[in-house]
Amino acid sequence: MSAGRRVLPAATRTAPEGKTRRSSPLMAASSGYLISLLLGLIAIAIWQAVADFSSLKQWLLPSPWEVLQAFADSPALIMRHAAVTAEEALLGFGVALAIGAALAIAITQSRLAERALYPYVIASQAVPVIAIAPVLVVWFGFGLLPKIVVIVLITFFPVTINMVDGIRNVDPEMMGLMRSMGASRWQIFRLVQLPSAMPYFFSGAKVAAAVSVIGAIFGEWVGANEGLGYFLKYSSAQFLTARVFAAILVLAVMGLALFYAVAFVERKTIPWAKRARHTASQ
Amino acid sequence: MAMTSMLLQAQGITKTFVEKAGELPTLRNVSVHARQGEFVSIIGPSGCGKSTLLSIVAGLVTPDEGRVLLHGNVVTGQAGLVGYMPQKDLLVPWRTVLDNVILSQEIAGVSRRAARAKAMPLIEGFGLGGFASAYPHTLSGGMRQRAAFLRTVLFEKEVLLLDEPFGALDALTRSTMHEWLLGVWNKLSKTVVLVTHDVDEAILLSDRVYVMTPLPGQVKAEFAITLPRPRLYDLVLTQDFLKHKAALLSALRDSVALAGAS
Numbered sequence: 001m002s003a004g005r006r007v008l009p010a011a012t013r014t015a016p017e018g019k020t021r022r023s024s025p026l027m028a029a030s031s032g033y034l035i036s037l038l039l040g041l042i043a044i045a046i047w048q049a050v051a052d053f054s055s056l057k058q059w060l061l062p063s064p065w066e067v068l069q070a071f072a073d074s075p076a077l078i079m080r081h082a083a084v085t086a087e088e089a090l091l092g093f094g095v096a097l098a099i100g101a102a103l104a105i106a107i108t109q110s111r112l113a114e115r116a117l118y119p120y121v122i123a124s125q126a127v128p129v130i131a132i133a134p135v136l137v138v139w140f141g142f143g144l145l146p147k148i149v150v151i152v153l154i155t156f157f158p159v160t161i162n163m164v165d166g167i168r169n170v171d172p173e174m175m176g177l178m179r180s181m182g183a184s185r186w187q188i189f190r191l192v193q194l195p196s197a198m199p200y201f202f203s204g205a206k207v208a209a210a211v212s213v214i215g216a217i218f219g220e221w222v223g224a225n226e227g228l229g230y231f232l233k234y235s236s237a238q239f240l241t242a243r244v245f246a247a248i249l250v251l252a253v254m255g256l257a258l259f260y261a262v263a264f265v266e267r268k269t270i271p272w273a274k275r276a277r278h279t280a281s282q
Numbered sequence: 283m284a285m286t287s288m289l290l291q292a293q294g295i296t297k298t299f300v301e302k303a304g305e306l307p308t309l310r311n312v313s314v315h316a317r318q319g320e321f322v323s324i325i326g327p328s329g330c331g332k333s334t335l336l337s338i339v340a341g342l343v344t345p346d347e348g349r350v351l352l353h354g355n356v357v358t359g360q361a362g363l364v365g366y367m368p369q370k371d372l373l374v375p376w377r378t379v380l381d382n383v384i385l386s387q388e389i390a391g392v393s394r395r396a397a398r399a400k401a402m403p404l405i406e407g408f409g410l411g412g413f414a415s416a417y418p419h420t421l422s423g424g425m426r427q428r429a430a431f432l433r434t435v436l437f438e439k440e441v442l443l444l445d446e447p448f449g450a451l452d453a454l455t456r457s458t459m460h461e462w463l464l465g466v467w468n469k470l471s472k473t474v475v476l477v478t479h480d481v482d483e484a485i486l487l488s489d490r491v492y493v494m495t496p497l498p499g500q501v502k503a504e505f506a507i508t509l510p511r512p513r514l515y516d517l518v519l520t521q522d523f524l525k526h527k528a529a530l531l532s533a534l535r536d537s538v539a540l541a542g543a544s
């Protein structure tokens with residue numbers, strides 16, 4: 001019952017963001033990317049210099065130029081393997097989103113489900129995926145399934161945890177208001193809890209997107225005859241280190257692409273989240 | 283006091299919250315009522331349990347003892363029967379102002395299109411003209427409160443429970459809101475129970491005022507505000523108003539002192 005719990009200055013909110021405000025973050029953003037690019041170039045330059053002037057053999061430290069050459073030597077081969085990995089990552093990511101969100105909903109809507117499932121959700125993250133991946137291959141074969149299982153195992157978690165937090169984070173007074181208006185549990189979920197949880201869901205999804213590529217590599221590492229993980233493994237066994245780095249580069253691009261794809265979908269589906277956050281911090 | 287005119291009654295409400303730190307006796311044998319079309323305020327120091335009383339009347343919290351009657355029927359613990367406006371505006375950021383105010387209509391199963399059509403003509407009268415399709419974060423504090431109030435009105439119940447609706451506003455905005463509410467209330471013909479700790483607000487708006495003590499909250503006194511209606515904000519400067527204010531303030535002081543002594 002405290003007064004002035006939140007003191008809102010009456011006049012300051014009415015003005016929509018002016019032009020000066022719109023352009024300056026854009027400038028800041030583009031200069032940020034410029035710095036990012038510059039940092040990359042400096043790192044590459046140092047790498048090239050070390051590779052050129054040190055006595056390390058090429059199979060121990062290939063130069064950036066050699067990595068590029070390795071890619072240029074067999075782009076079709078690398079891209080064919082990359083396509084396999086991308087397919088696994090995307091599929092696994094999709095399944096992880098569905099399972100992750102479903103678990104979060106179950107855990108928050110039912111006390112019973114929370115008690116029954118939550119411990120396993122958390123325990124699942126202690127499972128050393130590297131150790132059980134070979135067993136998965138034995139169970140599910142060399143095909144797509146064991147990779148999907150590995151990816152889902154390591155990516156559903158951030159989705160679930162974030163979304164559970166999001167759903168629980170709804171202001172209890174908002175829940176009270178909904179009940180006072182005669183809302184059913186389903187209506188409360190659909191009209192308030194789910195939309196409020198969406199920004200959290202997307203935070204989890206962005207983590208999952210970045211990690212799903214690694215999951216695919218894990219899966220391929222232990223049992224596959226195609227994909228970048230397989231390619232990495234046999235290239236490294238043959239001391240084709242430049243190729244290894246070329247593959248890693250492709251993986252990094254893949255992770256970036258998936259991450260930004262999710263961020264793009266987020267901006268399109270919940271444009272209000274950014275605006276609201278902007279003013280909430282005032 | 284015929285039963286027919288007695289729209290809302292809370293009888294002998296007692297509530298103790300059990301927390302880790304121990305028991306917190308919040309309300310002790312509180313009885314209040316509101317007649318049809320009456321504007322009743324409950325005033326008391328911060329943390330006297332008046333918000334709890336309101337959520338009990340709204341059916342959100344069940345009292346340990348006592349009962350709530352609406353039209354003479356026992357409705358204790360039943361939510362969804364009266365309009366309730368909490369302290370925070372609680373407008374959701376993903377809905378426009380128009381879609382925020384139709385929330386209760388949507389819950390009641392009215393289609394969005396029909397609900398919007400019903401709300402649109404009211405937008406202007408609630409001082410939100412031109413802001414129907416704006417998002418809440420672009421609104422001033424006063425506008426947000428008016429939107430929250432319109433949302434409560436569109437729930438279309440006879441009784442409106444208002445929990446310090448203007449508590450978060452600056453003094454100037456608050457006074458314009460008072461004047462505005464006086465005007466709107468005339469047209470709405472609703473029964474209002476307002477919780478506040480602002481003496482001017484209570485006198486200016488109400489037909490009757492209950493004074494509560496600090497925890498555990500009890501009704502200490504009851505005042506009839508005999509000022510003529512329609513009222514305008516200038517009223518706060520009149521002799522009559524100040525007389526009411528003096529009486530109310532001294533009762534309020536007594537109630538606080540009483541609690542301090544016991």
